[in-house]
Amino acid sequence: MNSHEPAPSASSAPPDTELRSWLRARVAHYAQLDAAAIDTTATLTTYGLDSVYALILCGDIEDHLGVALEPTVAxxxxxxxxxxxxxxxxxxxxxxxGESR
Known part of the structure; x- marks a missing residue:
């Protein structure tokens, strides 16, 4: 029940980190929506991402970050x-x- 649209700079929203922006862009790509239309607090299934997309997203994350993830991470x-x-x-x-990137 969204009676109002949140402001893009809503103070209750977490900071839009590079990783969060990248994830938002990937979900937008899969859902064929503009990234600005993606609510980072909504479940991925809200945007029609099923188990196939969850696995694809997992693979994309692994490629992007160079880490191995459980296939159930999404x-x-x-x-x-x-x-x-x-x-x-x-x-x-x-x-x-002691090391930072």
């Missing part, structure tokens, strides 16, 4: 915000101590 973290947070945590844990 179902375990069903929104762009949740997925971005999980991936950022995964990348932080994978980085050697």
């Amino acid at each position: 179902w375990d973290h069903p929104t762009i915000d949740a997925l971005a947070r999980h991936l950022e945590e995964t990348l932080a844990q994978a980085a050697p101590s």
Whole structure:
């Protein structure tokens, strides 16, 4: 029940990190929508992404970030915000101590 559209700079929204923007663009591509139309708090299934798209997204993420992921990652973290947070945590844990990118 969206009675109003959130402002693009809504203070309640998480920061639009590079990874979150990339994920939003990928979901928009799959859903054939403009990236601005993608709500990062909505479930991926809201945009018609089924298990096939979830696997494709997982492969795209692996290629983009150079990490191996469980094929269920998009179902375990069903929104762009949740997925971005999980991936950022995964990348932080994978980085050697004392090194920053």
